[in-house]
Structures are given as structure tokens and as C-alpha cells.
Amino acid sequence: MNRFKITELGKDVFWLRDTERDHLVKVLRLTPGDLVVGYDNTGMEYTGVILKIEDKSVTCRVLSTDHPDVEAHTSVYIVAGLSKGEKMEWVIQKGTELGMEGLIPLRAKRSVMHLEGSKAQERVIRWQKIASEASKQSHRVREPQISRVCDWQDLVVQLPEDTQWLIPYEEEKTQGLASILDILDSERPIAILIGPEGGFDQTEVSLAQEKLGAQSVSLGPRILRTETAALATLTMVLAHFGDLG
């Protein structure tokens, strides 16, 4: 059944507007009587039947309400140094499927892609759309939020104070990620700091260690591309807490 993000939820009814309405009407060509699944990012899922299709909205009657156990139980965020478009989009799409809670794009020293002002805002909107589509494809009921592009200075305020920070780092030769997993608290948010192509430079790693208390970890002897490191770390953390089967 096709899945949609609910624009407005009423008593026994929900409405789909804007892109959700247009996608239902113009792309999927659904009609009154067709069944759909709606979610409102609270964790709830609503099976509904289309009652009415209008120029600006689709009205659906709620047939049943569910609270599926589909979301990861541990909140894991990816903080990604800005890297070339395709890499960021892969991390957002795959990270959403795997179960990340959100992604924060970070302006890193070695970022080759520079995003400022309206360009940055437009890009975040596009990234959010990728997260939204991946959420529907993977049957999630809470879409990961893609935050605005931030700098090191305002990174700390993006996540709760009790966040546990991990920073995979090629120069970390002693502390493997596996050795850290056991001391992580599944009840507190976890943030994975991933550099751009070329990685973080030493001053950024020191900054993360001193200001955020980040633990630098090794992912083993093979050099991983930035997008591979991001998804491998996310997978290992979620798997450790039983969120990947």
C-alpha cells in the first residue's frame, strides 16, 4: 500500500496536501475508495481510505490506527562533513533505511563543497526529500530530520547535552569501535562524526575530543571512503543495540 506523510490529522480523518497530494493524484493516480497508509512522524501509522480529492488536498477516513515497532530504539545521528552531492545523498538514503534519527551537515575544513545562504537551504530541502522517500520505502513512521548546514561552533547546540560522540579516525590505531560499543548508553543519543573526502584534519579531531568529549575510534586497517565509514559505523552501532535483527 502506498505511504504518505499526513499534513493534518483530525478525528477519524486525515488530509494530504502539497507534494503528498500531488504525488497521490498525478503520479500514483489513486482515486476515492483506494486505501493508503499515512504517518505523522509521531510513530503512529494510519490506514485510511480516500474519501475526496480536491485541488489542494486529499481527504482520507481513518480505518485503523497502529503503532508499529519499526523505529530504532537507540537514537543515532550522523554528523557529516560536507562532501560531494552523491556521497551525501547516499548516506542520507541508506542511513534512513538503516534507522538513523537524523543527519547534520557540517562545514569541515577539507569540505570541497561549499554551501552558504539560500543554496544551503535549498540543498537541505532536497536532502529532506530523499530522507522522506527512503522513509516511505523502508516503512518508517518517523522521518529522520536533516538539519541546517552548520559550523563547528554551533554543532554542540544541535544535539542534546548528554549526546555520546564518536569520531572514526584513520590515525586512531589503538581504540577500535567495537571496544567502545560496550560502554555506550543506549538510552542517550549517539552522534557519529564523519569527515568529508580527505577526512577531518587533526585540529578538528582535537576540537571534537576536547569540546564534545568525542571518542576517536578505528574501523580497522582498511581505508574506508567517507560514505562507507558513515554507514558502517551506523550499522555497527544499531546492530550492537539489537536494532538490525
Next chain:
Amino acid sequence: MNRFKITELGKDVFWLRDTERDHLVKVLRLTPGDLVVGYDNTGMEYTGVILKIEDKSVTCRVLSTDHPDVEAHTSVYIVAGLSKGEKMEWVIQKGTELGMEGLIPLRAKRSVMHLEGSKAQERVIRWQKIASEASKQSHRVREPQISRVCDWQDLVVQLPEDTQWLIPYEEEKTQGLASILDILDSERPIAILIGPEGGFDQTEVSLAQEKLGAQSVSLGPRILRTETAALATLTMVLAHFGDLG
């Protein structure tokens, strides 16, 4: 230092020919006296200095020989149902970085991409090139082998008899991958069977269970795309055996 696959290894000298020679000369424009790293897929690594550049070969003197502990200690193969080009290439590139031993392309019932005869051979050559480039980028000393495209009938002969087969399957609701990891033997090869877009159909899963003794496993409640499932499973297996830090 730039890395090359050795064409021929002699006493205190090695030669690079064909694409390795051309890449060194035409793309990297290295000259006699420059240092390079060579590997011969045996696990050994050779630091050499370029002595002579000729039309058909580059001759290097071996300065030092090393046996870096960079390869995964557990042999994990991915058997991938043929899926659209980019997905296969992504799995090969990332799988190589993560440490897979090899990949076997499989003609699955729901494969939308059909590869036969010379077309299949050409595609395998291109896939092997992607594995070779990813091996150099990740500093591996043994390139994963991309096997010829095979069918279910000849799949069993592609891998050793004592291979342990895993088949992530959406309809598997009880047995999570995590519960299987503990009973896997790290000394025996492990093969991960991944379906094409749309997944394997029930008859294929039954075939794998009966003929190969494959264990069907769940990757959790979220629906993963085929390429995401392949790399998440590879990551979880390698991480379990300490091969990812």
C-alpha cells in the same frame, strides 16, 4: 604512495604492464626514481623505485617487502542477485573497502537486468576493475575476485563445500542475523545471499535452504534496499569477527 597490481614478480624487481603500466605513465605521469607500492594478490606488499619505463612495461626495483595485516581474517563472500548497474557497482566498491573476499553475480528470478554471453563477460571485467580500484584506495593487498555470472544450479560449485550460507529475507520474522552470528565458524567461508530489487522469491529461498543449508535471517523491521542489505550484513559479519576495528 601510488599502488599498483604487479604483473610479474622477479628477484628484487617487479614489472607493471598493460593498464597498470599505462595508468602509471599516462595518468600519474610518474618517472624513473619515483617510489611506488606494488601488490601481487598473495598478501605481500612491495615498496619499489621505478628503474625503467618502456612501451609495454615499467620495471621497478624492490626496496622493501612487507606482509601488512590489512585483510579480513574471515572470508566473507557476497552472492548478489543481478540488479541494476549502479547497485551492483556500489556493492562491489563498498564491499571491497569493507573487506569482502569475493562477489558472485547470480541470475535471480526477479533480476530485471539480464546478462548473457559476451555481455556478461564484459560486465564482469568492468566489475573486477571497480574491485581493483577500490582495493588500491582502501590499501588492500588481495583484490576480491568477481566471479562469472552464474545460475542457481552452478552456484554451489563456486564456493568451498564447508561454506556457511546466510540469506537475509524479509519474510523471516523470528531469526535475527545477530542470533546467527554466534554460531558461525570464523575459520570457514561465509556467503551472504542477497536478492535483486524485489528480493528472492519463495522458491529461491527454499532452494537455498534445502540445497545449500542456508540460514534465513532478519535484518530488523525496516525494509532495506538490496544494496543496503548486502553491505549491512557484510558489515555485521565482519564486525562480529573483529575485522572492522
